[in-house]
Amino acid sequence: MRAQSADGRPATDGLSPVQRFERMALIRSFELKVSELYRDGDIPGFVHTSLGQEAVAVGVCGRLARDDYVATTHRGHGHCLAKGADPGAMMAELFAKGTGLCHGKGGSMHVADPGHGILGANAIVGASIPIAVGAGLSSRLLGQDRVSVAFFGEGSVNQGAFHEAANLAAIWDLPVLFVCENNLYAEFTDSSRMSRVPSVTARCAAYGIEAHEVDGNDVAAVSEAVDDALGRCRSGSGPILLEAHTYRWQGHYEGDAQPYKPEAEVTNWKARDPLVLERGRLVVAGEATAEDLDAAVRGAEDIVERAVSDARQADDPDPMEAYADVLINA
Amino acid sequence: MSSSTPETVAAATRYLDAITQGLADALAEDEHVVLIGIDVGAGGGIFAATRGLHERFGPERVLDTPISEMGYVGAAVGAAMTGLRPIVEIMFMDFVTVCLDPIVNQAAKLPYMTAGALSVPIVFRTQTGAGRSAGAQHSQSLEVMFAHVPGLKVVMPATVTDAHDLLLDSVRDPNPVLFIENRRLYGMRGELDQDPLPLGRARIARAGDEVTVVTWGQSLRECLAAADRSEVSLEVLDLRSLVPLDIETVLESVSRTGRLLVVHEAVQDFGAGAEIAARVADELFDELLTPVRRLGAPAVPMPFSPLLERSLLPNADAIAEAATSLRKEG
Numbered sequence: 266m267r268a269q270s271a272d273g274r275p276a277t278d279g280l281s282p283v284q285r286f287e288r289m290a291l292i293r294s295f296e297l298k299v300s301e302l303y304r305d306g307d308i309p310g311f312v313h314t315s316l317g318q319e320a321v322a323v324g325v326c327g328r329l330a331r332d333d334y335v336a337t338t339h340r341g342h343g344h345c346l347a348k349g350a351d352p353g354a355m356m357a358e359l360f361a362k363g364t365g366l367c368h369g370k371g372g373s374m375h376v377a378d379p380g381h382g383i384l385g386a387n388a389i390v391g392a393s394i395p396i397a398v399g400a401g402l403s404s405r406l407l408g409q410d411r412v413s414v415a416f417f418g419e420g421s422v423n424q425g426a427f428h429e430a431a432n433l434a435a436i437w438d439l440p441v442l443f444v445c446e447n448n449l450y451a452e453f454t455d456s457s458r459m460s461r462v463p464s465v466t467a468r469c470a471a472y473g474i475e476a477h478e479v480d481g482n483d484v485a486a487v488s489e490a491v492d493d494a495l496g497r498c499r500s501g502s503g504p505i506l507l508e509a510h511t512y513r514w515q516g517h518y519e520g521d522a523q524p525y526k527p528e529a530e531v532t533n534w535k536a537r538d539p540l541v542l543e544r545g546r547l548v549v550a551g552e553a554t555a556e557d558l559d560a561a562v563r564g565a566e567d568i569v570e571r572a573v574s575d576a577r578q579a580d581d582p583d584p585m586e587a588y589a590d591v592l593i594n595a
Numbered sequence: 596m597s598s599s600t601p602e603t604v605a606a607a608t609r610y611l612d613a614i615t616q617g618l619a620d621a622l623a624e625d626e627h628v629v630l631i632g633i634d635v636g637a638g639g640g641i642f643a644a645t646r647g648l649h650e651r652f653g654p655e656r657v658l659d660t661p662i663s664e665m666g667y668v669g670a671a672v673g674a675a676m677t678g679l680r681p682i683v684e685i686m687f688m689d690f691v692t693v694c695l696d697p698i699v700n701q702a703a704k705l706p707y708m709t710a711g712a713l714s715v716p717i718v719f720r721t722q723t724g725a726g727r728s729a730g731a732q733h734s735q736s737l738e739v740m741f742a743h744v745p746g747l748k749v750v751m752p753a754t755v756t757d758a759h760d761l762l763l764d765s766v767r768d769p770n771p772v773l774f775i776e777n778r779r780l781y782g783m784r785g786e787l788d789q790d791p792l793p794l795g796r797a798r799i800a801r802a803g804d805e806v807t808v809v810t811w812g813q814s815l816r817e818c819l820a821a822a823d824r825s826e827v828s829l830e831v832l833d834l835r836s837l838v839p840l841d842i843e844t845v846l847e848s849v850s851r852t853g854r855l856l857v858v859h860e861a862v863q864d865f866g867a868g869a870e871i872a873a874r875v876a877d878e879l880f881d882e883l884l885t886p887v888r889r890l891g892a893p894a895v896p897m898p899f900s901p902l903l904e905r906s907l908l909p910n911a912d913a914i915a916e917a918a919t920s921l922r923k924e925g
Contacts, residue, residue: 334677368710375708384676385709389700395666396701399673406629406655407678426696429666436661590711591745592839593769595794 280327282543283553283561285484288327289319289540290565292343295352298569299342299359299373303519307577308359312373315343317482317514320539321446322347324487324509325414328495334382334400334413336393339374340446340513341386344416349381356572362579369582370590382411391417391424394443398430401439401504412498414442419508420451422465428472434504435472442494443474443506446481448513453525465508474504481509482539485546512537610758611781614644617762618682622652625680628766630657631671632684632720641686642722642781664694668719672697675717675771676705682766688723688775689735702771703746718765722776724813725860725908731896734904736812736861741773742837742870748772749837750794753815755785757835764794777813777860797841799848803830806918807848809871810858811835814909818858821914827922837867845871846878853884854921858909863891884925890917 280288296314303312315322318340326335326347337344346352350366358365359373366376377385384400387393397415404411421427422445434441445465449456457463469476475497479490487509494505512534516523547553608616621628630636630645636659639646649657660667664685671683685691691698702715725734742749748770752758758776765772792798801819805828810818815833822829830848834841849855855875857868868889875887890909898904 336673367708367712370710371708377705377709377713379676379709379712384673385705385713387701389696392669392696392701395669395697396673396676398666399670399675400677401673402670403674403677403679406674407627413673413677426665426669429661429663430670432661432663433666433670437658586710590707590709592748593706593711593714595764595768595770 280323282485282547283557285323285327285488286540286543286547286553286558287561287565288323288347289484289543290562291352291568292319292322292346293540294562294565294569295346295356295572296342298573300515300519302573308373309361310372310374311339312359312519313340313517314515314519315340317534317539318446318448318511319343320484320487320543321444321481321509321511324484325416325442325444325491328488328491329382329412329414332382333411334384334397334404335416336384336397336400336413337386337416338390338393338418338421339386339388340418341376341416342373345376345378345383345386348378348383350376350378350383352568353572353575356569357576357579360576360579361581362576363582363586364576364579368586370586391421391426393417394421394427395430395433398434398439398441401434401441402437404440405437410499412440412442412495414444416444416446418451419445419447419449419456419465422468423451423459431469431472431474431504435474438501438503440498440501441504442491442498443504445506445508447508447510450513450517450526452517453521455525466506469506474506476506476508478508478510481511482537482542484539484543607784608755608787609781610755610783610785611642611644613755613758613787614762614776615646615648617759618645618648619651620759620763621682621766622648622656625766627678627680628656628682629674629679630682630684631660631667633660633662633686635659635684640684642778664690665696668694669697669701671717672702672715675702675715676713680716680766682718682720685719685721687733688721688737689732691721691737698741698747698771698773699744703744706770707746714769715771716769718762718772718774720774720776722778724778725892725897725904726779728899728901728904730899734897736859738773738775738837739861739865739867742867746771747838748794749775750835751775751777751812751837752835753780753812753833755783756788756791759787760791761794761835768794775812779813780816783816792835794836795839795841797835797844798833799830799844800833801829801831803828803852805829805852806854806856806921807832807845807852808856808858808914808918809834809845811837812860814858814860817909817911818914820911821918824911825915825918827918829918842871842874845875849875849879850882853882855883855887856890856914856917856921857887858890858914860908861891862894863889864894866891885921888917888921890914
């Protein structure tokens with residue numbers, strides 16, 4: 266089955282509701298495993314997981330075409346997997362292996378896969394937003410039909426890069442979908458303390474950008490909001506922002522003990538686990554049986570286990586790789 | 596190799612007109628080239644470098660932006676990653692400090708971090724130049740900041756023909772290029788070469804056999820004036836680009852003269868002169884007749900007073916004096 270977006274353009278490999286669940290299960294399984302591997306010292310560097318935010322990644326990317334662009338953040342594993350990046354190549358990259366998506370030169374914060382329209386995770390908070398706007402500019406000036414999605418957190422909305430990029434996308438009527446994952450925390454800090462206008466949606470009025478709030482833990486709701494937004498982005502009416510309310514289960518980075526989070530808040534949000542919510546919806550609607558979904562979870566776990574064992578056995582990068590790709594030969 | 600047609604090559608072209616011609620040639624030869632910047636469009640640029648291009652190529656190729664460098668430079672980087680070849684203008688080099696992220700963290704590193712999966716063919720076009728009482732925030736020569744960052748080319752045309760030819764080479768280059776003009780050269784007249792020297796090669800601007808003088812940008816004029824009046828025979832090399840650095844041409848010259856003076860308008864401390872001196876010392880220590888001498892601006896912000904400012908910039912007299920002193924030393 267190929268899902269269709271509002272204007273008839275095919276979405277990413279046509280993610281049906283069950284396939285959306287599978288993709289969320291893949292992200293969940295990947296992130297849980299990465300968290301464990303990082304704790305055990307198997308993965309070097311810094312790791313930021315997106316556990317709890319899977320419905321935003323899949324709700325958005327599940328409606329995009331393969332050649333639509335996404336630019337994401339340091340918390341980007343979920344977006345890349347949702348957009349179609351190969352879990353094995355991603356895991357190998359996290360293991361810093363030569364078979365990694367970036368030959369071991371990017372790592373968790375810099376995974377990119379242009380073949381799937383993934384312009385990269387980005388370790389500078391806010392930096393991917395102007396990049397996504399630039400991809401939207403290319404799409405418009407080259408007469409293409411591609412939408413460019415900027416994923417970012419509410420923490421980055423206090424960066425100048427967000428405001429400057431939002432204004433540009435608006436004045437140039439670019440096909441950009443801004444997706445703010447409002448997970449309540451900017452690193453260790455309660456975001457509501459950092460602005461007199463904590464609503465990202467409200468801030469968009471300053472740039473004449475239409476904005477909508479959506480339940481970021483409800484993948485069907487996100488998909489529906491995205492379908493509506495994509496149709497209008499592609500029609501040339503300019504950018505749209507979706508503020509997806511969700512929750513970051515883990516700390517800012519793996520290893521952050523999160524003493525700053527109230528216990529009841531964590532409990533309440535975990536009770537709204539996006540996978541549990543979607544499982545209930547699918548079963549009640551008769552779109553899948555509990556057995557089907559259990560099988561989907563096991564399938565995801567198998568993919569991740571295979572990715573890990575392949576990554577462990579893969580070769581390290583060739584030492585000369587350190588010197589490659591600095592400057593391209595003219 | 597240059598796309599200049601004979602009729603466009605007027606005798607005694609101004610440096611500024613050569614820039615305009617280079618921009619027009621780049622726009623004409625490749626439909627993916629776009630100009631982006633503050634007042635580059637209908638306004639024609641504050642130095643008139645883009646005059647007429649908006650009318651000739653239209654507002655989709657020559658885009659005016661808000662005063663919003665982080666936003667539009669970041670978007671230009673995103674556009675370069677997705678099929679366009681932007682020439683993005685940063686009006687004064689001092690203003691790079693508000694948009695370093697897209698240049699240093701994004702354009703310079705994304706091709707490397709993605710093992711070449713992404714490329715960023717972009718020209719960051721800017722101008723510098725002390726000597727016009729522009730004050731400390733409009734006079735800085737910051738080229739070495741970028742030469743220090745792997746992944747960027749740094750080009751500084753000192754002649755009329757290079758203003759045109761190196762600009763075209765920079766646009767055709769698959770890498771991010773800082774193209775740094777000097778506004779004190781804008782009115783200078785000269786000829787356009789029919790057989791331009793490629794980007795990456797230094798040029799012997801004046802042959803000589805007693806002291807090698809290495810320079811770039813507007814200091815070339817001062818060095819040539821010094822060569823005219825000096826009783827010492829100076830071989831003046833115009834580097835044309837700091838990255839790539841044509842060290843072979845420098846070494847070849849110094850191996851003949853045995854003496855090296857490096858002259859630049861940028862602050863001397865931690866400047867490119869130190870790098871060149873170190874490389875020459877590494878390679879030719881036994882052939883040097885004297886220690887390598889550097890001549891740059893002292894480590895002070897550029898003052899407003901014309902009198903004070905003049906006292907800080909290396910001029911032909913100081914260069915000639917340094918050359919004489921080197922000749923006397925050994």
